Amino acid sequence: MSIADDPDRAPARSHLYAMGLSEEEMRRPVVGIASTWTGTMPCNLNHRDLAVQVAEGVRAAGGLPMEFNTIAVSDNLTMHTPGMRASLISREVIADSIELMGRAHGFDALVAIVGCDKTVPAAIMALARLDVPSVILYSGSMLPGRWRGKDVTIQDMWEALGEREVGRMDQADLDDLAKHACPGAGTCAAQYTANTMGTVADFLGLAPFGVGDIPATVPDKEAAARRVGEIAMRALAADARPSKVLTADALHNAIVSVAAMGGSTNAVLHLLAIAREAGLPLEIDRIGEVCRQIPIITGLKPSGGDATALDLWRAGGTSLVVRRLLEAGLLRENVTLVDGRTLADVAADARETPGQTVVASAERPFKPRGALAILRGSLAPGGCVLKLGGKDDFRHEGPARVFDSEADCYTAIQQGRIVAGDVIVVRYEGPAGGPGMREMLSITGPLVGRGLGTSVALVTDGRFSGVSHGLVIGHVAPEAYHGGPIALVRDGDTVVIDSAAGTLDLLVPEEELAARRATWQRPERPVERGVLTKYVASVASASDGAVTA
Ligand code: FES
16 A cells, blocks of 8 residues: 555655655655765766656656665775775675665665766665665766876876886876876776676666666766666566576676676675675686686776777677677576666667777687686685786796785885785785775786886785786685684795686695694784774675675
């Protein structure tokens, strides 16, 4: 019974009258519109405008839209500050917020407007929990900046820091680049974490293909948002709830998309978390197996080439990627898409711009294999993620340079204490140890800028920005905070990375490791309070998606 017709809900009706609603509107299906707008970053800056359009679409299709907001944390703005610890934790808070609003208000359907990195997996996790017909609207990438005749993105900014440190760029140029790198609203402008996860939402079937890849500031975006409102009403009529859409086959396709588009290592963490929320079995090694078989077919930064998200959209977008993957038989077609199309429909609808050079075929890819590999070994018995970035398999053996925090490592790099051949080990930065699994862009950017990106390896129980590249291995499990082998490494120990064998090993005799383990003590750190305390108490291993539920 609707609120309009329930005699006992007269008090509730009085509040809806207060909002200007009529009884006719109260009888309509209610579509919650979760926006992850905050005025603290460019990434989600267009969400309020998009929410207005979604609401129009819902209204036009006979529904009653109800908007609400969540928090969001920018990775770029918090990078290299203590605030970075809040980023991954925010995924849980956003998921919990959407879930709680859904449970409180009993929405008949939901639209989640997402952008910056954590907001995408967070919304998917919440929708999986609520299991009402739902649509994801990815708010779109930023346009690339233009500086001295070339397209630039936030990746150029971080690498410029390293170039300044070795004298290849002065502060005036760095400041000038900062004024031009990010020209307006939208998410980081290539296949970094946000765009990787936006694509994941497409391939999971929860976001309509052809909407997410429209850049944030292109006028077409608002019309697409209005369509999403209509699609939400269609999803309600078709009962297209996440338990029907988010299947094992859809999850497989999402992993394929990450591999084929050279996506971010953070996708591993988020796919594991999404799978757990959806009740689907997914082991971290499975992601590695898929990535081994799938070539990178898009020429996007940072792994496939130099193209930006704008270039991808102009070339034909993710729909064109679907066409190429279907042609190669790399997708599972028995999936439900929230807008009612099939993958074959999406491929047929794809418009390929003549002469485009961004989306290739699986037969003639940009790189022969995907961007990620999963390693295990004596240093990471629970698994870890290698950002292969389309490079050939490699073996790296070198002495460990151990740091108990990202900040200490950053200082050592600045002082020129890291040399070619080293294996940097940054620990106590895991889900519980950080807490919050800080991203290491403030290390990887300067390493690349100093020309050490391919001669120094970085191993951490923290994680990486989608912008990071180089010989980087993150998500080492078990983490140092819980006494994993990474806690026992000492300066000068030999570490061996063998990507072809899928191994990460610490060449220290077992009896020596046992002696170290017997005396190991977790380093003292300031007492955490509030949300950090709750997070440390409940967060799972990175190999389990760092979930808290
Ligand atoms: Fe928000 Fe990159 S920091 S999308």
